[in-house]
Amino acid sequence: MFVAVIIAIWEVISKLGIFPTFMFPPLIIPSVPGGVTVFKTLIGGIFSGQILAATGVTLSRLLIGFFIAVVLGLTFGFLIARYKWVDDTLGFFVTALQSIPSIVWFPLAIVWFGLGNTAILFIVAIGATWTMTVNSSAGFKNVPDIYINAARTLGSSGSHLLKTVILPASVPHIISGLRVAWAFAWRAIMAGELLGAAGGLGYLLDLGRSTQAMDLVLSIMIVIGVIGTIIDNQVFLRMERSVARKWGLRT
Amino acid sequence: MKVSLKKVNKSFQKGKDDTLKVLNDIDFNIEEGEFVSLAGPSGCGKSTILKLIAGLDSPTSGEVLVNGNKVKGPGTDRVVVFQEGGLFPWMTVFENVTYGLLRKKMSKKEAEEKAMDGLRMVHLINFRESYPHELSGGMKQRVAIARALVMDPDVLLMDEPFAALDEQTRLVLHRELQKIWQETGKTILFITHNIREALTLSDRVLLMSTRPGAVKKEFTVQAARPRDPSDSNIVDLERRVMEELEEEMEKVLKEEFGNDYHLEKSHVRSSDHSDMGSHI
Numbered sequence: 375m376f377v378a379v380i381i382a383i384w385e386v387i388s389k390l391g392i393f394p395t396f397m398f399p400p401l402i403i404p405s406v407p408g409g410v411t412v413f414k415t416l417i418g419g420i421f422s423g424q425i426l427a428a429t430g431v432t433l434s435r436l437l438i439g440f441f442i443a444v445v446l447g448l449t450f451g452f453l454i455a456r457y458k459w460v461d462d463t464l465g466f467f468v469t470a471l472q473s474i475p476s477i478v479w480f481p482l483a484i485v486w487f488g489l490g491n492t493a494i495l496f497i498v499a500i501g502a503t504w505t506m507t508v509n510s511s512a513g514f515k516n517v518p519d520i521y522i523n524a525a526r527t528l529g530s531s532g533s534h535l536l537k538t539v540i541l542p543a544s545v546p547h548i549i550s551g552l553r554v555a556w557a558f559a560w561r562a563i564m565a566g567e568l569l570g571a572a573g574g575l576g577y578l579l580d581l582g583r584s585t586q587a588m589d590l591v592l593s594i595m596i597v598i599g600v601i602g603t604i605i606d607n608q609v610f611l612r613m614e615r616s617v618a619r620k621w622g623l624r625t
Numbered sequence: 626m627k628v629s630l631k632k633v634n635k636s637f638q639k640g641k642d643d644t645l646k647v648l649n650d651i652d653f654n655i656e657e658g659e660f661v662s663l664a665g666p667s668g669c670g671k672s673t674i675l676k677l678i679a680g681l682d683s684p685t686s687g688e689v690l691v692n693g694n695k696v697k698g699p700g701t702d703r704v705v706v707f708q709e710g711g712l713f714p715w716m717t718v719f720e721n722v723t724y725g726l727l728r729k730k731m732s733k734k735e736a737e738e739k740a741m742d743g744l745r746m747v748h749l750i751n752f753r754e755s756y757p758h759e760l761s762g763g764m765k766q767r768v769a770i771a772r773a774l775v776m777d778p779d780v781l782l783m784d785e786p787f788a789a790l791d792e793q794t795r796l797v798l799h800r801e802l803q804k805i806w807q808e809t810g811k812t813i814l815f816i817t818h819n820i821r822e823a824l825t826l827s828d829r830v831l832l833m834s835t836r837p838g839a840v841k842k843e844f845t846v847q848a849a850r851p852r853d854p855s856d857s858n859i860v861d862l863e864r865r866v867m868e869e870l871e872e873e874m875e876k877v878l879k880e881e882f883g884n885d886y887h888l889e890k891s892h893v894r895s896s897d898h899s900d901m902g903s904h905i
């Protein structure tokens with residue numbers, strides 16, 4: 375309903391002709407017969423494969439970068455929770471790093487890796503690593519002693535203790551870490567691709583800007599919004615809920 | 626002798642160069658098959674003693690022996706039941722109970738059979754697929770007891786296992802625990818700050834004094850089992866223990882209130898005197 379109202383308002387503004395069509399294209403109903411609409415571009419883009427291909431590029435980059443960030447974040451988080459001296463050094467540093475927007479790393483990434491895929495992956499990974507580190511170290515640090523003590527008197531130790539108690543006991547923190555890290559990665563990749571000139575949805579956005587095709591820009595914005603929402607709802611929210619149900623945290 | 630503590634001292638680092646002495650020359654033995662309670666005001670060091678026996682912490686000086694061997698770390702010959710059970714919330718009841726068994730490199734089939742026996746003993750066989758949060762407090766403690774017993778430990782250590790339960794449930798569990806103890810013949814060290822609970826369950830009660838914690842007095846309970854808390858022997862003992870404890874409580878209050886406590890006392894006295902003066 376709310377979405378319908380927004381669409382209606384948009385259409386009206388577009389039809390009033392206050393702005394040129396290329397700046398403010400109609401969503402569904404063309405202003406001139408056979409003229410451009412965002413909807414048409416979106417469907418066309420998907421069928422021609424242009425938008426689909428770009429989405430594929432973006433998502434595969436995102437997954438790789440996110441995966442690297444999660445592995446690094448869990449490792450750093452564990453070391454910070456386990457060793458006091460790592461906490462005093464890296465732990466302190468990470469809090470500072472976390473406050474740097476990931477795109478700030480881009481000039482450095484271009485110099486190190488050249489303009490392209492690797493630089494974008496770097497931006498994505500670094501954008502998500504620090505928040506993953508902070509969340510997972512909080513998770514590991516807050517494992518109640520009673521679980522660890524109970525497991526130790528039942529014969530567990532070392533990597534068995536890590537695998538069967540410390541990791542599962544940190545799962546609620548780790549999942550919220552994953553969720554935030556994903557959001558950071560998602561923002562980072564758009565910024566990276568806009569500037570990175572190496573394909574993907576961000577690159578299409580930039581293409582839309584340079585050819586003054588706002589119908590394309592808007593189509594891609596819709597795709598980004600839809601994918602982001604679906605993943606947050608279907609993957610992370612679901613994970614959070616199922617853990618909450620199993621643990622009886624809240625229902 | 627199953628468990629033996631010899632001149633055990635324990636201090637914790639408190640700040641940079643300040644230490645807190647928690648246990649002072651603790652000396653006691655527990656015989657094979659004996660049910661012993663350790664009672665005393667909270668903060669007197671009961672849990673610390675239990676952790677030393679469990680091998681979860683080590684003494685500053687002195688020796689802790691189990692089966693004549695010095696305790697070097699945790700071992701499945703000494704299993705603990707904690708106050709809140711310490712059940713793993715991400716595992717079902719059944720998975721909790723098989724956890725230690727599977728770690729023993731036992732076959733899956735054997736572990737599952739033992740877990741079923743354990744759950745049968747505490748009457749929770751129908752709840753094996755439930756998660757801990759779906760159980761009541763008393764049921765959780767019974768799962769924790771089953772999880773410990775299936776390990777077939779030499780010594781069962783229990784740290785205020787029933788403290789968080791309501792009176793009714795606690796009475797039921799007292800009866801169940803005594804029955805389990807009689808059937809299995811386990812050596813049990815039971816920690817509580819509830820004197821009646823200690824007297825109802827144990828052969829022997831070690832009463833602790835505080836700051837630093839030390840064993841102040843020992844009471845042997847000679848009432849017939851299963852015990853009835855209104856047994857004249859127990860009621861009598863309870864009165865004697867309470868008298869001992871009053872002294873301790875006074876000490877605790879003095880420390881907690883600091884100077885205020887002295888003020889209160891002297892104030893009461895002086896007002897007594899003035900009352901007497903005006904009435905004469």
Ligand SMILES: Nc1ncnc2c1ncn2[C@@H]1O[C@H](COP(=O)(O)OP(=O)(O)O)[C@@H](O)[C@H]1O
Binds near residue numbers: 645647667669672
């Ligand atoms: N790991 C620790 N570090 C510092 N102080 C501790 C630690 N564990 C216990 N204490 C202190 O030791 C005292 C005894 O604690 P505890 O053995 O838990 O008492 P109880 O179980 O009788 O209530 C308390 O004053 C507590 O604050």
Ligand SMILES: [Mg+2]
Binds near residue numbers: 671672673785
């Ligand atoms: Mg305690």
